[in-house]
Amino acid sequence: xxxxxIIFISFILILPFVCSxxxxxxxxNQSSQxxxxxxxxxxxxxxxxxxNFTCRAGWVTYGKEIPLWDPAIGKPSDFTTRFSFxxxxxxxxxxxxGQGFAFFIAPARIKMPPNSAGGFLGLFNQTxxxxxxYPLVHVEFDTFSNPEWDPTDMKSHVGINNNSxxxxxxxxxxxxxxSKDVARVVIFYDSVRRNLSVSWSYNKTSDPNxxxxxxxxxxxxxxxxxxxxxxxxxxxxxxxEGNRLLSWKYSSKLEPRDLKKIETDRKxxxxxxxxxxxxxxxxxxxxxxxxxxxKQRKKRAEEEASLISINDDLERGAGPKKFSYKDLVTAANNxxxxxxxxxxxxxxxxxxYLTGRVGAEGSLVERVWEFYGKGDxxxxxxxxxRVDGFDEKEAECLxxxxxxxxxxxxxxxxxxxxxxxxxxxxxxLPRLPNKMPVATYHVSSSSNGTSVSSGGDxxxxxxxxxxxxxxxxxxxxx
Numbered sequence: 356x357x358x359x360x361i362i363f364i365s366f367i368l369i370l371p372f373v374c375s376x377x378x379x380x381x382x383x384n385q386s387s388q389x390x391x392x393x394x395x396x397x398x399x400x401x402x403x404x405x406x407n408f409t410c411r412a413g414w415v416t417y418g419k420e421i422p423l424w425d426p427a428i429g430k431p432s433d434f435t436t437r438f439s440f441x442x443x444x445x446x447x448x449x450x451x452x453g454q455g456f457a458f459f460i461a462p463a464r465i466k467m468p469p470n471s472a473g474g475f476l477g478l479f480n481q482t483x484x485x486x487x488x489y490p491l492v493h494v495e496f497d498t499f500s501n502p503e504w505d506p507t508d509m510k511s512h513v514g515i516n517n518n519s520x521x522x523x524x525x526x527x528x529x530x531x532x533x534s535k536d537v538a539r540v541v542i543f544y545d546s547v548r549r550n551l552s553v554s555w556s557y558n559k560t561s562d563p564n565x566x567x568x569x570x571x572x573x574x575x576x577x578x579x580x581x582x583x584x585x586x587x588x589x590x591x592x593x594x595x596e597g598n599r600l601l602s603w604k605y606s607s608k609l610e611p612r613d614l615k616k617i618e619t620d621r622k623x624x625x626x627x628x629x630x631x632x633x634x635x636x637x638x639x640x641x642x643x644x645x646x647x648x649x650k651q652r653k654k655r656a657e658e659e660a661s662l663i664s665i666n667d668d669l670e671r672g673a674g675p676k677k678f679s680y681k682d683l684v685t686a687a688n689n690x691x692x693x694x695x696x697x698x699x700x701x702x703x704x705x706x707x708y709l710t711g712r713v714g715a716e717g718s719l720v721e722r723v724w725e726f727y728g729k730g731d732x733x734x735x736x737x738x739x740x741r742v743d744g745f746d747e748k749e750a751e752c753l754x755x756x757x758x759x760x761x762x763x764x765x766x767x768x769x770x771x772x773x774x775x776x777x778x779x780x781x782x783x784l785p786r787l788p789n790k791m792p793v794a795t796y797h798v799s800s801s802s803n804g805t806s807v808s809s810g811g812d813x814x815x816x817x818x819x820x821x822x823x824x825x826x827x828x829x830x831x832x833x
Contacts (some may be wrong), residue, residue, distance in 0.1 A: 376605075376607050377607070379605075380603045382399045389416070390415075392467045393412045395415050396413075403456070403600060406445050406597035408595055409593060409594065410591060412467065412471050412477035412588065413598075414477060414587070414588050415587045416584050417585050420582040420583070421583055422581060422609035423576075424576040424579075425581065429576060430576065431574070431575045432609040433543075433547075433608060434544050434608075436542045436604065436606075437539070437541050438458065438600065439538065440587075440598070440600050441537050442498065442534060443596065444596060445534075445596070451594040454473055454498060454590045455498045455511075455596075456498075457476050457495040458493060458542060458586075458587055459585070460492045460583050461487075462489050462582075468480045471590065472591065474499065474503075476495060477590045485519055486519055487519075490578055491516075491517075491518050492579065494569075495514050495516060496513055496530070497512050497513070498511045498596060499511070499592065499594070503520075504521045505520075510530075511530040512527055513528045513566075514569070515569055517571075526566040528566075529562060532560055536557045536558055537558040537559075538555055539555065540554070549572050550570055551572075553568065554568040554569075587600050695774075696756065696760035697757065697774045700744065704757055704760070720757075725791075727758060727787065733750065753778065755787065756774050756778055756785075758787055759774070759777075762787075769785070
C-alpha cells in the first residue's frame, strides 16, 4: 500500500459529515418548523408585540437545533440568514415608543426568560442585568435609549452584541423615519475571517447620511455551543410598539445532528484515526523489513564477490597459500603416524609434500633454522600466540623438534618415539647444526636396479635406474 493510499484512507475516515442545511419561510401560519413564545402570534406574518399593548415580549424561533460548528474539527461554518420585518412606532403622546427588535443565536432548547420586556428586548431580565445566564449573540434594532446600557448620543441604533445589553459595535438608526416601512436584512458569518456582518435596506425610505451596515469580529465556536437556537425577539416597555416578522430564510453547510450522533461521529473518527495509524505503522514496519533484507542481501553479495576476488588472487599466487583438506590428507598420507613430526598446548605436526609447493616449505625451515643458529629461535614465534598460558619452553621444544624432523638427511631424523619423548619433555632437546645442512645430488650412469646404502658419515645413497641421489649431513646426536 502506497503512502498516497494511506493518506487518502485516513482523510476519508476523519472527513466530517457535512452537507447544506437551509429553509425558507414566507408564510408562518403554514409552517410547522417554527416555535412561538410570549406574545408572538402566527399569521401569514408574525406579530411579536402588538401596537396596542405595553410591557410585552415575544419570540419566534426555528423548531429544530441548528448546527453552528462541527465539534469534530472545532471550526464554525459559514452561514447566511435573510429576513424582513416592519416596526410601527405609531406616534404616541410625547412622541415616545419602544423598545425594539432583535435576531439572536443562543444554546439549543432555551426558553424566553421571565420578566424580559422593556429595554431587556425579551433576552435579559432584572436578575441577569446586562449579562445573559447563557451564551448569547444578537443583532438589535433598538428603538429606545436606555442610559444604563445604550449609547447616550443616539436615541435609536443598530448594534451587534456579545452576551450583553451593551453593544460591541453600534451605529445610529432613525426608527421614526422607517416606521411601517419593510426592512430587509442580510446577516452573514465568514468562518475564515471570523466576521459577523449585517446589512439592511428599506422598500420605500432611505437616508444617505445613515449607515446601512455593521460588522464585528467574533469566533462563534469559542462563544456558542455546536448546536444552537436561532430566532427573533421583540419587546415593548412603558410605550408600545408593533414589531412584525414578515419572512425568514437561512442556509449553511452543516448538517443538523443530535448529541448522540455527534458522539458516534467522534468515536468513528477516533477508531478511523486509530485504524489509519495502525495501517501506516504496519506499512512502515514492512517497508523497513524489506529494506533491511535487501541491504543484507547486497552486503552478502559484496562479501561473496570480495571472497571470489581473494580466491582468484590466491590461485594466481598473489596472497597466502590456501590448501584443501583433501590435499593435506594426501600430503600427510591420511595423517599417518609415520608422517607425524611431533605433538604438544598447540596440536600435532605432520610432514608432507605438495607438488609445486616444496619451495615454500623449504623457505620456512631455512628461516627457522637461521634463527636457531643465532640462538634466538623464539624470534620466529607469532606475537599473536603470546597470550596467557603461553609456554616458551614448549614452543622452543616444538620448533626444534620440527627442525629435527625436517632434517635434509632422513637418517638424521628422529623416530616417532624419540620425537614424542622430547615433546613430552622426557628427553633433552637434540643438538642440531647451527646452519641447515645442504643436500647434494649425484647422477650415476648405472642402470642396473636400485640400491640403498648408508655410510659411517651418515651419508645416504639411493640408487635407481635413473640415477643416484646423495644427502650429506654432519654428525648429529640421536
